Amino acid sequence: MAVTSHLRELRGERGLTQEGLAELAGVSRQTINSIETGRFEPSLSLALVLAHLFGTPVERIFALPE
Amino acid sequence: MSSVLSSIFGSRIFYNWRMARRGWPYLVGCLLAAGAAGAFAAIARNSAHPAPFGLSRPEGLAGFVLLALVSGFLWWRFSSLQDEMFHRIQNYSYGWGAAVTVAVLIVWGIANGATLAPSIDPFAPLIVFAVIKGFFWTRATRKWL
Numbered sequence: 001m002a003v004t005s006h007l008r009e010l011r012g013e014r015g016l017t018q019e020g021l022a023e024l025a026g027v028s029r030q031t032i033n034s035i036e037t038g039r040f041e042p043s044l045s046l047a048l049v050l051a052h053l054f055g056t057p058v059e060r061i062f063a064l065p066e
Numbered sequence: 067m068s069s070v071l072s073s074i075f076g077s078r079i080f081y082n083w084r085m086a087r088r089g090w091p092y093l094v095g096c097l098l099a100a101g102a103a104g105a106f107a108a109i110a111r112n113s114a115h116p117a118p119f120g121l122s123r124p125e126g127l128a129g130f131v132l133l134a135l136v137s138g139f140l141w142w143r144f145s146s147l148q149d150e151m152f153h154r155i156q157n158y159s160y161g162w163g164a165a166v167t168v169a170v171l172i173v174w175g176i177a178n179g180a181t182l183a184p185s186i187d188p189f190a191p192l193i194v195f196a197v198i199k200g201f202f203w204t205r206a207t208r209k210w211l
Contacts (some may be wrong), residue, residue, distance in 0.1 A: 027149040028085045030211045034151065040210050043150050 004063050008036040011053050027047050089147035098135035103133035107189055155206040163199030170194055 011021055011032075018036075021029065022029040034040035042050070042062075051058040086093075109126030123127070146154060171191060177183035 023084075028151060031149055031151040034210050038075060040151065042110075 002065060003041050004065050005035055005038060006061055006063070007032070007050065011036075011057070016020060021050075021053070024053050025028060026051065085148055085152065089144045092140045092144035092147075094139050097145060099133045099137035099140060103137055106133060111187075113150035116180050143191060151210065153205060155210065158206045159199050160202035162202040163195055166198045166202075167191060167195040170198070 009017070016024075018029045018032045022032045022062065025032070026049070031040065031042075035042055047058050047062055050061055052060065093122075106121075106126045108127035109121050110123050110130050112123075145152065170192070171186065173185055174186055178185055
């Protein structure tokens with residue numbers, strides 16, 4: 001079951017580049033890009049790191065499809 | 067050696083140079099150890115000529131095994147400093163590489179038993195694995211990146 005990602009919207013709201021977010025999360029820019037385009041589902045630990053960086057619950061970034 | 071080199075030059079292993087810089091001494095050490103292991107492998111399988119460096123074939127084999135283990139350990143240390151995308155690509159390529167290599171060797175062995183193929187060179191599995199793993203590494207990067 002594919003997970004829906006709202007990472008791109010949240011990143012845009014914060015004015016962050018993919019490179020900047022990757023730096024903060026400790027991953028590559030390509031990893032961020034792959035998550036945003038739905039080709040890659042992150043691990044729970046990376047999802048929690050991203051939620052922590054955005055100060056938002058993890059389910060606001062990633063959700064099961066309706 | 068060829069396995070590591072095919073990973074680095076034959077596919078997009080360093081899709082992010084900033085990530086790759088993490089732990090680069092481990093990578094350099096891994097390449098040096100893999101190269102030296104290749105030299106020892108050549109000594110171990112060379113029966114037609116005088117042994118280079120005054121080493122016997124058992125010593126060459128021992129050197130190959132030791133340096134291959136060192137190279138693998140250093141690659142593991144380097145890999146542990148990369149991100150989860152790297153690990154996913156690595157797990158995918160090594161897993162499929164190992165499975166298909168076993169299948170190829172089984173078919174090769176059966177064909178050899180039926181005198182349809184030559185006997186398997188002791189180092190052939192390494193080369194077969196390197197080629198197949200390189201293929202799946204490239205496939206994984208195209209799939210996820």
